Amino acid sequence: MQKLAAMLSQDALYPHPERLTPFIDNHDQIRFAREPGESLPANKLAMTFLLTVRGMPHLYSGDEI
Numbered sequence: 001m002q003k004l005a006a007m008l009s010q011d012a013l014y015p016h017p018e019r020l021t022p023f024i025d026n027h028d029q030i031r032f033a034r035e036p037g038e039s040l041p042a043n044k045l046a047m048t049f050l051l052t053v054r055g056m057p058h059l060y061s062g063d064e065i
Contacts, residue, residue, distance in 0.1 A: 004049070011054070023058035024050055031062075 011017035024046050025032045033043050050057045 008053070018054050020055040021058045022050055022053055022055050023060065024063065026058075026060045 011020075014020060032038060032046055047063070050059075
C-alpha cells in the first residue's frame with residue numbers, strides 16, 4: 001500500500017493525471033496472475049484498484065477474463 005500511495009502522490013507532476021493510463025501488466029512484464037504467491041483474491045483486488053483509480057485503465061489481452 002505504501003508503494004501505491006507513493007506512486008499516486010506523484011500525480012501533481014502531470015498536468016492532467018486523469019489522462020494517465022494505469023495498468024497491472026503488459027507484454028513486457030510477467031503477468032500479475034503468474035507471480036509466485038499471487039492468488040485469485042489478490043488478482044481481483046488488483047483489478048478492482050485498476051478499474052477505480054484515476055485515469056483510463058489499460059486491460060492487456062486476457063486480463064478481462
